[in-house]
Amino acid sequence: MPRAPPPFERARGRQTRRRPVEHKGGKDGGTLGEAQCELVGNQRHQLLAVRADDSARYLGGRRGRPKTAVLRSGMRAPLPGVLAAQVWRAARGQARFMIAAPWQRVSRVRAAIVGPGGIGRIHAEAIRRAGAQIHAVVARTDAGARTAREQFGAERGTTDLSAVLSDPDVDVVHVCTPNALHFPMARAVLSAGKHIILEKPLTLTVAEGRELLRLAETSGRIHAVGFNNRFYPLVQEVRERVRRGDLGDVISVRAAVLEDGLLHADDWNWRLDPQIGGPSVALSTIGCHLIDLVTFMVGDAISEVCADLRTVHPRRIGPDGRRAVEVDGQEVAHLLVRFRQGCRGALAMSQASAGRRYEYSVEVDGTQQALTWAAPDCNELWVGTRGSPNQIVVRDPALITEGARDYLTYGPAFREGFGETFLQFIAHV
Numbered sequence: 046m047p048r049a050p051p052p053f054e055r056a057r058g059r060q061t062r063r064r065p066v067e068h069k070g071g072k073d074g075g076t077l078g079e080a081q082c083e084l085v086g087n088q089r090h091q092l093l094a095v096r097a098d099d100s101a102r103y104l105g106g107r108r109g110r111p112k113t114a115v116l117r118s119g120m121r122a123p124l125p126g127v128l129a130a131q132v133w134r135a136a137r138g139q140a141r142f143m144i145a146a147p148w149q150r151v152s153r154v155r156a157a158i159v160g161p162g163g164i165g166r167i168h169a170e171a172i173r174r175a176g177a178q179i180h181a182v183v184a185r186t187d188a189g190a191r192t193a194r195e196q197f198g199a200e201r202g203t204t205d206l207s208a209v210l211s212d213p214d215v216d217v218v219h220v221c222t223p224n225a226l227h228f229p230m231a232r233a234v235l236s237a238g239k240h241i242i243l244e245k246p247l248t249l250t251v252a253e254g255r256e257l258l259r260l261a262e263t264s265g266r267i268h269a270v271g272f273n274n275r276f277y278p279l280v281q282e283v284r285e286r287v288r289r290g291d292l293g294d295v296i297s298v299r300a301a302v303l304e305d306g307l308l309h310a311d312d313w314n315w316r317l318d319p320q321i322g323g324p325s326v327a328l329s330t331i332g333c334h335l336i337d338l339v340t341f342m343v344g345d346a347i348s349e350v351c352a353d354l355r356t357v358h359p360r361r362i363g364p365d366g367r368r369a370v371e372v373d374g375q376e377v378a379h380l381l382v383r384f385r386q387g388c389r390g391a392l393a394m395s396q397a398s399a400g401r402r403y404e405y406s407v408e409v410d411g412t413q414q415a416l417t418w419a420a421p422d423c424n425e426l427w428v429g430t431r432g433s434p435n436q437i438v439v440r441d442p443a444l445i446t447e448g449a450r451d452y453l454t455y456g457p458a459f460r461e462g463f464g465e466t467f468l469q470f471i472a473h474v
């Protein structure tokens with residue numbers, strides 16, 4: 046069975062080789078033997094993913110090996126302790142991990158963040174967690190650039206994107222600005238030969254989207270759009286199970302994403318301005334996430350759409366907080382869709398659903414099985430079968446498929462409190 050394609054293109058120069066690794070027994074008195082490790086290298090960043098087979102019990106340090114193991118979480122630890130522990134887990138089918146050889150090469154990736162707002166800060170945290178550097182930040186105003194530079198610990202803060210794009214010290218650019226800026230900025234980034242992660246929605250029009258795709262594909266650079274829902278381990282699990290044929294033929298999908306941020310007539314944000322946010326607020330803000338999620342899970346593209354969109358408040362209190370303005374916001378959308386290979390779908394997206402806080406649910410029905418994944422309870426997957434008891438699969442590396450296991454950086458017991466502990470601690474130093 047071929048493995049699922051990665052959710053975004055990996056670096057060129059990727060190399061995969063199988064290499065025997067000897068292990069010489071562990072502190073636990075583990076047996077001698079040989080572990081077969083798959084090394085997935087990325088020449089540029091020198092990332093190595095190592096997966097041990099079932100015979101691995103302990104991997105000792107070897108001459109010439111890197112001194113530091115870097116887990117995909119960005120955690121570093123001296124070898125061989127962590128490596129041994131991880132190989133032990135991998136051997137029990139519980140982990141896949143990455144090491145950097147050497148670690149310093151990872152930290153040489155230098156990023157620029159354009160648009161240090163809500164999501165820009167999340168990107169900043171992720172860049173640090175990956176061990177890369179935030180070299181530059183581009184903001185709308187000088188004051189914003191100064192503040193963000195300080196907060197992100199960046200070398201430079203500026204309002205001049207072109208200056209950052211001509212800076213040889215920038216490898217990758219994170220475009221986190223409002224929607225209407227995605228196309229011109231991404232085009233400039235790709236033309237400058239930088240790797241790019243662009244926030245969703247891709248662009249405001251199909252023509253712009255096609256143009257960006259063409260540029261990205263000919264650029265030879267790594268390019269991705271911020272469709273983060275793919276990275277829930279159990280979303281990967283749905284993808285793997287559909288791919289593996291567990292469900293049989295996929296018959297239909299019902300999916301929804303609901304929130305209440307635009308429920309009231311005095312709720313306002315830039316997304317309601319079609320010049321900045323695009324023509325439909327529900328589709329550009331949450332709907333594109335849902336469409337990406339279902340097409341990713343089903344592994345097929347949508348070919349036909351019948352859409353019904355509703356503007357709940359044609360008049361809203363506008364950006365000044367006082368004056369009412371006319372809006373054709375389309376805060377609610379219902380889509381009937383057909384996929385290329387015959388699957389049918391009903392998708393609902395609403396930003397006017399009282400009490401809902403970015404709640405996702407996706408139900409996939411197949412001829413053999415059905416699966417339901419939902420968030421915020423994102424760590425459980427319902428598996429429905431006729432003629433035998435239904436199951437709940439939890440986010441545990443021992444229970445999920447190999448491909449989905451790659452997306453479990455944290456162990457099964459990881460909760461928000463772990464990360465928050467250290468964030469709060471550092472904030473008080």
Ligand SMILES: NC(=O)c1ccc[n+]([C@@H]2O[C@H](COP(=O)([O-])OP(=O)(O)OC[C@H]3O[C@@H](n4cnc5c(N)ncnc54)[C@H](O)[C@@H]3O)[C@@H](O)[C@H]2O)c1
Nearest residue numbers: 160161162163164183184185221222223224244245246271
């Ligand atoms: N993937 C996700 O789940 C997710 C979540 C939230 C937002 N987003 C996307 O991220 C983008 C930003 O959303 P947000 O919520 O962070 O918005 P935001 O308003 O909080 O932040 C936008 C930032 O861009 C800055 N900016 C505006 N014009 C600029 C310019 N010309 N040059 C540099 N900076 C400029 C603003 O000053 C602000 O700091 C949107 O496209 C949105 O759809 C994605």
